[in-house]
Amino acid sequence: MDREVGRGGGVDRDVTVSRTGGLRRVTRPPHPALQPYLCGRIGYSHLAPAYEVRMVPTGHVRLTLSLAEPFSQIRRLGMPGAGTGRIGSVVVGMEDRPAWCAHAGGRQEVIRLEFTPLGAYRLLALPMRELTNLAVELDDVLGAEAGVLVERLAAARGWAARFDLVDAMLLARLGRGPEPAPEVEHAWCLLSESAGTVPIARLADEVGWSPSYLVRRFTEQVGLTPKTSARVLRFHRATQLLASGPVDLAEIAASCGFYDQAHLTREFRALAGLTPGRMATATRPADEALAL
Structure with missing residues (x-):
């Protein structure tokens, strides 16, 4: 250094x-x-x-x-x-x-x-x-x-x-x-600070918009729907835990908001094209x- x-x-x-x-x-x-x-x-x-x-x-x-x-x-x-x-x-x-x-x-x-x-x-x-x-x-x-x-x-x-x-x-x-809409900013903060574990139904209630209007404005300013953003944020948190060293996949699934280890594996296949085990060893x- x-x-x-x-x-x-x-x-x-x-x-x-x-x-x-x-x-x-x-x-x-x-x-x-x-x-x-x-x-x-x-x-x-x-x-x-x-x-x-x-x-x-x-x-x-x-x-x-x-x-x-x-x-x-x-x-x-x-x-x-x-x-x-x-x-x-x-x-x-x-x-x-x-x-x-x-x-x-x-x-x-x-x-x-x-x-x-x-x-x-x-x-x-x-x-x-x-x-x-x-x-x-x-x-x-x-x-x-x-x-x-x-x-x-x-x-x-x-x-x-x-x-x-x-x-x-x-x-x-x-x-x-352009300034992001305060409602979209609040919804994104809730999602990102919770690493995607806040229930999506809560977001519309929090910002006072209808679910459909929230999806439209959120997607315009974020690029993904709230639901997909939550999936990505949960996945990203799981990859960080995987990279930190030997870990139990069931524990990662529970701590990151997945239903179970099978759900974790399905999401890794969809978002990374790899299983969690392969993801942990595939990156130089x-x-x-x-x-x-």
Whole structure:
């Protein structure tokens, strides 16, 4: 673990660099005004061999700024079509099924942002249902602004300058993005804070809307229905427990709100294409960084 040296020779104490083999990970907290909208941010660079990585639903929206070789393709499992083809900087919307991300190898230099769905609604300024289960070129979301940003990031001297550019872009968009409906925000908070275990019938009662109206507004601003969002959040919590070490699957099922272990296994097959046991052993330590 080390710190990045700035242009003047000083050390930027907010930028943290770690290395695993040839993979270099770089982090810095986002601007305080952006923190409510971001779940995570990481930069990474390395000379990558060809690889494929399984992507599973997380309850987040991802924006990946690619400054070197593009990804070969992203292919959503269980959906028609052969995949995206070569794709560089990309936005991946809310998901309720797995996908494959492939890279042909070569130099990778990436900044990846993970937004809350309502943060993405505010900062990307479009209905989140338009991105559900899709991976789209950043140009299609931000227009000409995307190309200018990527060029400036590639030319920047150091990761601190890159993070400054990203923060400036997001802060500018924050000032003109749409405000989520307070009712949708409250419903999402109830779901996310409970990891998807709040009964769906309670959400409409809590916000004072009819169930059908809640579903319509929630899906527009989050990208998934409340029921599907709850499934994804329960699944994501279960994957975190699986990754923490040897655990009892029946205990995970009970603690995450599944009816039983069989229900847990069915949900893992639907959302990840794997059983919980295979999920626990299928991911390499570097996969999280390499995926979109």
